[in-house]
Amino acid sequence: xxxxxxxxxxxxxxxxxxxxxxxxxxxxxxxxxxxxxxxxxxxxxxxxxxxxxxxxxxxxxxxxxxxxxxxxxxxxxxxxxxxxxxxxxxxxxxxxxxxxxxxxxxxxxxxxxxxxxxxxxxxxxxxxxxxxxxxxxxxxxxxxxxxxxxxxxxxxxxxxxxxxxxxxxxxxxxxxxxxxxxxxxxxxxxxxxxxxxxx
Amino acid sequence: xxxxxxxxxxxxxxxxxxxxxxxxxxxxxxxxxxxxxxxxxxxxxxxxxxxxxxxxxxxxxxxxxxxxxxxxxxxxxxxxxxxxxxxxxxxxxxxxxxxxxxxxxxxxxxxxxxxxxxxxxxxxxxxxxxxxxxxxxxxxxxxxxxxxxxxxxxxxxxxxxxxxxxxxxxxxxxxxxxxxxxxxxxxxxxxxxxxxxxx
Numbered sequence: 185x186x187x188x189x190x191x192x193x194x195x196x197x198x199x200x201x202x203x204x205x206x207x208x209x210x211x212x213x214x215x216x217x218x219x220x221x222x223x224x225x226x227x228x229x230x231x232x233x234x235x236x237x238x239x240x241x242x243x244x245x246x247x248x249x250x251x252x253x254x255x256x257x258x259x260x261x262x263x264x265x266x267x268x269x270x271x272x273x274x275x276x277x278x279x280x281x282x283x284x285x286x287x288x289x290x291x292x293x294x295x296x297x298x299x300x301x302x303x304x305x306x307x308x309x310x311x312x313x314x315x316x317x318x319x320x321x322x323x324x325x326x327x328x329x330x331x332x333x334x335x336x337x338x339x340x341x342x343x344x345x346x347x348x349x350x351x352x353x354x355x356x357x358x359x360x361x362x363x364x365x366x367x368x369x370x371x372x373x374x375x376x377x378x379x380x381x382x383x
Numbered sequence: 384x385x386x387x388x389x390x391x392x393x394x395x396x397x398x399x400x401x402x403x404x405x406x407x408x409x410x411x412x413x414x415x416x417x418x419x420x421x422x423x424x425x426x427x428x429x430x431x432x433x434x435x436x437x438x439x440x441x442x443x444x445x446x447x448x449x450x451x452x453x454x455x456x457x458x459x460x461x462x463x464x465x466x467x468x469x470x471x472x473x474x475x476x477x478x479x480x481x482x483x484x485x486x487x488x489x490x491x492x493x494x495x496x497x498x499x500x501x502x503x504x505x506x507x508x509x510x511x512x513x514x515x516x517x518x519x520x521x522x523x524x525x526x527x528x529x530x531x532x533x534x535x536x537x538x539x540x541x542x543x544x545x546x547x548x549x550x551x552x553x554x555x556x557x558x559x560x561x562x563x564x565x566x567x568x569x570x571x572x573x574x575x576x577x578x579x580x581x582x
Contacts, residue, residue, distance in 0.1 A: 343549060375578045377572065
């Protein structure tokens, strides 16, 4: 079915995706029935099938859409930024800012990898590797140019991603720190570490 | 029922906990029935109730046991270690090493917080805060002594914990790096950051 932006069908499909993401976040993929989902968007269970083929197809769409949107936004943030230090800076700024408001997406993407059928899971792992690879390439370029001291590129790549994505676990929009302060703290942690004090 | 180490009842209870952890990891709390669990340990569903009161009680026991064991092991690792730099070093070494083989426990502890009833969740959050507080105290002591440059103690605490716990997502015992190499990489990342190169 073609999706026409703003059409009734497209708005219903988007409402289904939003409700599906929320229900999987709250109850887990196994815990969400299509009956719950239909009820959440005010459809008869049978009408849901006009919009999604299966619960598995919905999960795959939610998880892959998150990865594609994330990667496209990263590429836009890195476009035209030259040199590994500036690119690392742009990466950190982008990844932290993007994730501050993606708690639900990140949780579902991490907790329900197990619920993807093998081909779907493999497709998502490929999207993840492509994203990780962009950071790994920045680190490799910086190390090669003698601008970054990278103890081990794969472990550092995973470590930085875990550190930065960790903001989803504690960030509250009404909290103590502004977005740019949170970004600045993470840039300092990654570039400078904790050694030495100001005291 | 008193648990006598090595008694039949204690061994059954331990088998139930192990199987429950595995099933929740694979299917989620909502996706695991007590019938599945009974079958996994070779009991009749009715006999399970000799060992666990409810599915919720089992989840709470699994999650709280992980937090208590973790915190006790940290306290043992820090015992007698003096000075914030040495204590940070001991913390990093302990936390990374401990988590290398705790993928299943960490996944269940993070993904099923939502499934804990409010009082149980609050009890777990208190255990988590107590663990985090041990790292925060080391960072505060190091900053106060002018030995550590800590941009923001709460954010740095969460960031370090995310970074270090991230090993559960990629570590494989048969992988390229030995445990002490993985620890060393994480110590360098946290203490020195990436700025400057060897090239």
